[in-house]
Amino acid sequence: MDKREDSLPPEELMVDEDFDHERDAAPPDTELDEDDRLKPEFVRDVIDLAEAGEHEAARERVGRLHPADIADLFELVSDEDRPLLASVLGDLLSPDVLAEMNDYVRERLIDLLAPEQVAEIASELDTDDAVAIIEDMEEDEQQAVLDALDPEDRAAIQDALSFPEETAGRLMQREYVAVPEHVTVGDVIDRLREDQDLTPDFWEIFVVDPMHRPIGTCQLSWILRTPRDIAISDVMQREQTLIPVDMDQEEVALRFQKYALISAAVVDKAGRLVGMITVDDIVHIIQEEAGEDILRLSGAGDGDINEPIRETYSARVRWLVANLGTALVASTIVGLFGGAIEHMVALAALMPIVAGVGGNAGTQTLAVTVRALAMNQLTDSNSWRAVWREMKIALLNGGTIALIAGSGTALWFANPGLGGVIAAAMIVNIFVAGVAGVAIPLLLDRLDQDPAVASSIFVTMTTDSMGFLAFLGLAVASGLTSL
Structure with missing residues (x-):
């Protein structure tokens, strides 16, 4: 038999191009910009149609969007407009849309639905997505939703909820082959x-x-x-x-x-x-x-623009209070050298430069170290090598900045001694910043504490305090303030 006769005709192998085009076609240019974001005018048009009672027109426009873009639409409108938009779109607010939605926005929308509606949505989702919707509900509301589910779905979700948050048990799908x-x-x-x-x-x-x-x-x-x-x-x-x-x-x-x-x-x-x-x-x-x-x-909490103001305030203010406490350490050191600063005003002008450059150097090292810890690139096997590497980098950076700052200060103030003091202080502070930037997160990690949470405050305190101490201490030790 001819091998070509044993194969399917070409027309049976062809994809239905019209069907695929209709199914996968991107929304019109009037809805998305060049970065695949919903245009502001489209968002306003949908809300205007909803408020004017032209619900079918609003549904027609939104119905052409991908579920992820519909989720974006709900995130872009105000809290006051979301209930209206949800009532107008009806079944367009599908399980796939809720699964793509920001957690805070989804939580507010879920609060508007009856437990039976939430249960119907959850039953159409994979277990992990259903858990993501139910896990943040109040206990009584959560139980009402679970009671409305089929026994099989309820058992799977209850099993997932029995695992700690942010573990594989919460994340996994129970459906597999x-x-x-x-x-x-x-x-x-x-x-x-x-x-x-x-x-x-x-x-x-x-x-x-x-x-x-x-x-x-x-x-x-x-x-x-x-x-x-x-x-x-x-x-x-x-x-x-x-x-x-x-x-x-x-x-x-x-x-x-x-x-x-x-x-x-x-x-x-x-x-x-x-x-x-x-x-x-x-x-x-x-x-x-x-x-x-x-x-x-940065101590910015979840950093979500949809997070309630009270929660954002609570997350940020406690770190600012902690930072205020550590700043007192640096201010105390400055206070010890008040007489020297009064005698030589140039010290007050130069102190922020020493502390600021040291703080930036510490932040650079800290960011690299925290990322390496998060990516499992920094372990017991190579931690000392990483510390030594950052020490060498800090010395190179310190020498470069010291040369620039020292020369500039000596020329500007016509005082070579002052230039030498700030150069030496720069080397000391940048070196300390490099060591602190890698050592503090490593220490916190060894103590089973999240190095990303508290490291920045301690590094900033170290660089500010050491910067002031090195600069003012060297100025006094060198006899500049007695001239």
Whole structure:
């Protein structure tokens, strides 16, 4: 038989271009700008249509958006307009939209819905997305939603809620595909085609032993390209990355990044398969954890523009109060040299320069160190090497800045002695800043404290205090203030 006759006709292999275009077409240019953000005029038009009672027109315009863009729409409108928008859009406010929505905005919208409505939405979502919606509700409201769920969905969500927040148990999906090791590729294909209860989204199947412990994985592409009579155990990859159910989500994200995973099996303490985590969940975690570390360095709390003002105030003010306390240390040192400053006013003008440059040098080192700790690049094996590296960098930076600052000061004030003092103070303070920037977060990490939370305050206190002490102390020791 001619090989060409055994294949499908070209027209049967062609994709329905009209269908795909209709399904995947991007929203019109009038709705999104060049950066794929909703245009302000589009947001205003939708609200105007809703307020004017032209609900069908508003639904028609919003209905062309991707669920993620609809979620953005709710985040862009004011708190006062969100209830109206939710009532107008109706079923366009789908589970997929809620899953993409900012946590604070979603929480406010959920408060507007009856428990039965929330339960209906949760039942259509993967377990991890359903948990994200329910976990922040008040206890009585949460229980009302759980009571309205089907027993199977309720059991899965209650099981997820039993795990600590930000662990693999909360993050994982309970819907996965697992097969015993004795089946053939043909058996697997038949099951995938016939079982209507399988999760719709998966990239690999997990092969388990009689105790339901994962012993290998098999990508769908391997299954489709393997003869039906081959045993699945001969196709599967035995080496795999298993995620303990109690592992912190940040560590989970690091494993996905390190081993380039698309999905991974989650196992309980007995090694049994209980769920899977997919890369689309990890993308959110990586973004969230990276943002958290940056915001914690500045003491800005969650740093979400949708966060209630009271919560933002509470998160920020306590760090400002702590910073006020540490600033008193530096001011006390300045007070000890009050007489020298009165005798030589130039010292007052130059003090902020020494402290400011040292603070920036410490912040640079601190940011690099906190990132390295978060990415597991800095461990017991190389911590001393990192400290030594930052000391050398600090000396190089200090020498460069000292040369510039010392020369400039000597020329401006026509006082070579003063130039030498500020140059020496710069070297001392930048060196101390480099050591503090790496040593303080390392110490906090050894004490099982988050280095991103408190490091910046201690580093700033160290650089300010040492800057003032070195500069004023050297000025007095050199006899400049007695001239």
